[in-house]
Amino acid sequence: MEIGGYLIPAVIIIVLVVVFFSLVPLGLWISALAAGVKVSIVTLIGMRLRRVPPASIILPLIKATKAGLDLNVGSLEAHYLAGGNVDRVVISLIAAERAGIPLSFQKTCAIDLAGRNVLEAVQMSVLPKVIETPIVAAVAKDGIELKVKARVTVRTNIDRLIGGATEATIIARVGEGIVTTIGSSISHKEVLENPDTISKTVLDKGLDAGTAFEILSIDIADIDVGENIGARLQTDQAEADKRVAQAKAEERRALAIAREQEMKAYTQEMRAKVVEAEAEIPKALAHALREGKLGFLDYYSLQNLQADTRMRERLGKEEEKSDE
Numbered sequence: 001m002e003i004g005g006y007l008i009p010a011v012i013i014i015v016l017v018v019v020f021f022s023l024v025p026l027g028l029w030i031s032a033l034a035a036g037v038k039v040s041i042v043t044l045i046g047m048r049l050r051r052v053p054p055a056s057i058i059l060p061l062i063k064a065t066k067a068g069l070d071l072n073v074g075s076l077e078a079h080y081l082a083g084g085n086v087d088r089v090v091i092s093l094i095a096a097e098r099a100g101i102p103l104s105f106q107k108t109c110a111i112d113l114a115g116r117n118v119l120e121a122v123q124m125s126v127l128p129k130v131i132e133t134p135i136v137a138a139v140a141k142d143g144i145e146l147k148v149k150a151r152v153t154v155r156t157n158i159d160r161l162i163g164g165a166t167e168a169t170i171i172a173r174v175g176e177g178i179v180t181t182i183g184s185s186i187s188h189k190e191v192l193e194n195p196d197t198i199s200k201t202v203l204d205k206g207l208d209a210g211t212a213f214e215i216l217s218i219d220i221a222d223i224d225v226g227e228n229i230g231a232r233l234q235t236d237q238a239e240a241d242k243r244v245a246q247a248k249a250e251e252r253r254a255l256a257i258a259r260e261q262e263m264k265a266y267t268q269e270m271r272a273k274v275v276e277a278e279a280e281i282p283k284a285l286a287h288a289l290r291e292g293k294l295g296f297l298d299y300y301s302l303q304n305l306q307a308d309t310r311m312r313e314r315l316g317k318e319e320e321k322s323d324e
Contacts, residue, residue, distance in 0.1 A: 028058050035062040039073055052077055060090040067094045071105065084112045092118040099126045103158060114162050121156040121212075128155040128216055131167055136175045138182035143230015146188055148178050148198065149222040154213040164212030174218060177202035188225065195220040 032039050039058065047054045057076045064071045071090070080086050089108050096103035101122060111118040131152045139145050152174055157164065181201045185191050191198065199218045208215040 028054055032058050032062060035065060037062055037065050043073060047077065052080055056080055056086055060087045063094065064090050067097065069093055069097065075105065079109050082113060084109055088112060088119050092122050095119065095122045101125055101158065111161050116161055121158065121161055124156040125158060128153050131170060132221065133171050133174055136178045137226060138179040139229045140182055140185045140188040140191060142187045143228055143233070144188035145226030145229045146182055146191055147224045147226050148182070148220060150174055150178065151219045151221045153216040153219070154208070155216060157212055157214045161212045165210055166212065169211055170207065170213060170215070173207040174202060177205050177207060192223065192225070195223055
């Protein structure tokens with residue numbers, strides 16, 4: 001009985017100790033006190049009950065305190081519950097404070113919750129980033145194609161980071177500016193002689209408006225001569241004109257053939273009528289003789305006239321052959 005009487009209280013004490021240490025991160029509380037961060041054990045127990053890992057709040061708070069930032073447990077815990085990255089926010093604030101960049105805790109949290117990497121943005125504000133554009137092809141007024149690759153140096157604009165356009169917009173705008181500048185050049189030789197005119201013209205357009213970046217410089221990394229687009233277009237146009245002319249000539253040829261066929265048919269029809277009419281001549285002569293309207297002398301005169309006509313036609317054909 002004595003052993004059983006001591007065992008039950010011992011078990012209860014052990015269970016209470018285990019529950020206490022599972023709810024109270026004693027080591028973390030000691031670390032916070034050693035770093036000068038004032039946090040109570042009740043606060044740590046409340047984090048456990050709210051399913052917030054105390055280390056995710058206390059360790060960043062220790063970093064902030066050692067860096068001289070004035071942050072509190074409540075604001076860090078609220079940002080964690082909102083889905084933010086507390087450690088990245090604190091490191092970003094420390095980096096901004098060291099670099100002399102004005103950045104408040106509220107703005108940093110807003111940038112982080114917006115899905116932007118606030119630490120990378122701060123780092124890019126200190127160390128600008130170089131963005132290389134893909135090859136941009138443009139045609140000058142003389143029809144020669146130029147292929148240009150540019151390097152754009154940008155740094156983050158913290159004030160426009162929320163809602164500002166991304167790097168893809170910068171690349172698209174720079175490409176558009178390159179095409180416009182080359183397209184307005186009279187000759188491709190002017191661009192090759194002074195490629196910096198592209199950089200100056202594009203940079204003066206204010207391409208970083210509405211973006212999360214500030215363009216520091218635009219440098220032409222490479223420029224090559226491409227095809228003679230103007231000559232190719234002229235060749236294509238000439239080929240198209242040739243096909244149109246051939247189609248029209250074929251149409252005229254078809255019309256001429258159709259007209260020739262019509263004329264042949266008409267000629268054959270007229271010849272048939274002439275033959276038919278000539279067949280009626282003997283009948284008409286016989287009828288005239290019977291009626292007394294035509295005498296025999298007149299008939300013989302007509303025969304002589306026809307014979308003379310045939311002879312003249314034969315002589316004319318012979319003279320034509322001799323001339324040939």
